[in-house]
Structures are given as C-alpha cells and as structure tokens.
Amino acid sequence: MNVTRRNFVRGLAPPSILVVEGDIDLALTLTRDLKAEGYVVESIDRGDEAARRLIESPPDLVIVDWMLRAVSGPEICIRLRASETTRILPIILLSERSDEVARLRGFSAGADDFVAKPTRPGPAPDPPHPACPR
Numbered sequence: 001m002n003v004t005r006r007n008f009v010r011g012l013a014p015p016s017i018l019v020v021e022g023d024i025d026l027a028l029t030l031t032r033d034l035k036a037e038g039y040v041v042e043s044i045d046r047g048d049e050a051a052r053r054l055i056e057s058p059p060d061l062v063i064v065d066w067m068l069r070a071v072s073g074p075e076i077c078i079r080l081r082a083s084e085t086t087r088i089l090p091i092i093l094l095s096e097r098s099d100e101v102a103r104l105r106g107f108s109a110g111a112d113d114f115v116a117k118p119t120r121p122g123p124a125p126d127p128p129h130p131a132c133p134r
Contacts, residue, residue: 016040016059020050020076021094022068026117030063047071051079058086066095066106074109081110 017039021027027043034041042059044050047068054062054076062080066073073093080086091113093106098116106114 014038014040018059018062019043020064061090063092077110
C-alpha cells in the first residue's frame with residue numbers, strides 16, 4: 001500500500017517533498033518515482049529559489065543537491081537549521097562525492113542523511129520516508 005492510500009485510510013494529507021536538484025533528468029526521475037509512491041512533490045533547480053520557498057512554506061522533507069546554482073546544498077542546510085520554522089525539517093543531501101570528508105561536511109551543515117548519487121546507470125535507491133525523526 002503506497003503512502004497516499006495509507007494516508008487516505010487514516011484521513012491524512014500525503015506528505016510533501018521538495019526536491020532541489022540542478023540535474024534536470026535526475027530531478028524528473030526523483031519526482032516521478034516519489035509521486036508514484038504517493039508523495040506530493042515539487043522540484044526546484046536553483047538554490048536561491050529553494051531557500052526562499054523553504055522559508056515561505058516548508059514541506060515535510062527536503063532532498064537537496066550539494067552543487068546548485070546561487071546557493072549550495074550545505075548552505076541551504078545551514079539556513080534551514082538557523083530558522084525556527086525549519087529547524088527540525090528532515091534534510092537529505094545528495095552529492096556526487098561519497099568520501100568521508102564530504103559526508104562529514106554535509107552532516108555538520110545540518111543534513112539528516114547523505115546519499116551519494118549513482119555514478120553509473122543502475123536501479124534508483126528506495127525513496128526516502130519523510131517521517132524520519134530529527
């Protein structure tokens with residue numbers, strides 16, 4: 001049973017996810033897959049637009065790429081953790097880097113999880129669960 005069906009049975013609105021990804025193909029894939037699981041998904045490709053959107057109307061979860069135009073993923077994490085309204089918002093940071101230094105920098109910026117992007121074709125990872133505790 002997908003998220004939409006479970007929430008409908010419980011009388012809840014489906015969880016919302018904001019995907020902030022500069023790679024249009026990856027953003028479309030993530031959006032499609034998450035919508036298929038029943039999430040309400042919005043996608044933005046610029047860090048500065050995402051930072052404004054997140055403060056105005058925070059989703060239940062944000063998936064943010066490290067390398068973005070205008071404002072980086074770690075900077076978005078820092079801004080979200082500094083704001084009272086988004087301090088506990090779950091954040092998944094995506095990066096093409098998978099080394100320990102990058103992971104530590106992501107977590108110290110405020111990410112709850114760090115996912116390395118696939119560098120070769122293969123199955124996509126399972127979609128995240130927006131109810132991950134902070």
